[in-house]
Amino acid sequence: MQPADPTLYQRYQPWRRGVEAGFWVVQYLVSALANSITVNMDVRRLHLGFSAWQPAVWETSSALVALALVPAVVWFTRRFPLRLEDWRRVLALHLLGSLAWSALHVAGMVVLRKAAYASVGDSYDFTPWLWEFGYEYLKDVRSYAGVVLTIEGYRLLLRRLQGEAMLLSLPDEGPPVEPVERPERFLVRKLGREFLLAANDIEWLQASGNYVNLRVRGHDYPLRSTLAGIEARLDPARFARVHRSYMVNLDRIVSIEPLETGDARVHMQDGAKLPCSRTYRGDLRQRAGLEG
Structure with a gap:
C-alpha cells in the first residue's frame, strides 16, 4: 500500500518548537524596541528629564521577564484551559493566575532595573510599592489575557489542522x-x-x-x-x-x-x-x- 502523503499538520511538526519559541521571542523583542522608542518620544515631548537609556531598560526588563513567564502560562492553560461550560471557575482561576503573573513580572523587572541602574552608579526607585504594583497590574492583566488568548487560539488552530474527535x-x-x-x-x-x-x-x-x-x-x-x-x-x-x-x-x-x-x-x-x-x-x- 502506498503511504499517504503527510498532512500539513505532520509537515509542521519538525518546525513546531522552533516556531513557537521564535514567535514569543520576536514578539517581546519587537514590543521592547517599539515601546522604548515611543516612551523616549514621550519623555522628550513632555521634557521629563530621563536619559535615553532609561526607557530602554524599563521596556527591556519588562519584556525579558514576561518572556520567561510564558512557559508557566503555557503549563497553566494546559492544566486549566478555557471552557465555556465551566467559565466561572476558569475565570476565577485565571484571575488568580493574572495576579501571580503580575507579582512575578513586577518583582523580576524591578530586580533587573535595579541591577542596570547600579551598573552606571544610579539607583532605581519603585515606591510606594502598593501604588506602583496596582498600576503595573492594570497593564499586566491585559498582557496576561493576551498571552492566554494567543495560546488557546493557537491550540484551537492545531486541533483544527489535526482533527478533533467528539463523542456522538x-x-x-x-x-x-x-x-x-x-x-x-x-x-x-x-x-x-x-x-x-x-x-x-x-x-x-x-x-x-x-x-x-x-x-x-x-x-x-x-x-x-x-x-x-x-x-x-x-x-x-x-x-x-x-x-x-x-x-x-x-x-x-x-x-x-x-x-x-x-x-x-x-x-x-x-x-x-x-x-x-x-x-x-x-x-x-x-x-x-x-x-x-
Whole structure:
C-alpha cells in the first residue's frame, strides 16, 4: 500500500518548537524596541528629564521577564484551559493566575532595573510599592489575557489542522443507531469537514491535560475527556489500561518487554513503545495472550 502523503499538520511538526519559541521571542523583542522608542518620544515631548537609556531598560526588563513567564502560562492553560461550560471557575482561576503573573513580572523587572541602574552608579526607585504594583497590574492583566488568548487560539488552530474527535450525541428524534454508552464510532471534525472514526481503529490512547489523544493510523485526534472517562465507554474486551496516561487496543500489541524495574514496555504495530506500569502488567499479559 502506498503511504499517504503527510498532512500539513505532520509537515509542521519538525518546525513546531522552533516556531513557537521564535514567535514569543520576536514578539517581546519587537514590543521592547517599539515601546522604548515611543516612551523616549514621550519623555522628550513632555521634557521629563530621563536619559535615553532609561526607557530602554524599563521596556527591556519588562519584556525579558514576561518572556520567561510564558512557559508557566503555557503549563497553566494546559492544566486549566478555557471552557465555556465551566467559565466561572476558569475565570476565577485565571484571575488568580493574572495576579501571580503580575507579582512575578513586577518583582523580576524591578530586580533587573535595579541591577542596570547600579551598573552606571544610579539607583532605581519603585515606591510606594502598593501604588506602583496596582498600576503595573492594570497593564499586566491585559498582557496576561493576551498571552492566554494567543495560546488557546493557537491550540484551537492545531486541533483544527489535526482533527478533533467528539463523542456522538443523542439524536434529536428517535432512538440512537448505536449505543452512546459504548460508542462504536467517533465524530471527527477537521478543517470544516466531518467524518466518522471507528472505535476499533483506535490503536492506543494517551492522556494529555483535559484531552485524550486517540492514535489512529499515524494521526492523533484529541478528544475532550479524561482517560478514566473514555475507558468506561470503550469495549473492555478490546481495550486495556497499561499506565495512568495510556490505554491500548489489545489487537494492536506486538510484544510486551519486561523491564528490570518491574514495569514493562509495550511494542505496538505502528512502532510506538508505550510504558506499562507494574500495576497493569500481569493483567495485560493475560488479556493480550503474550509472554513477556
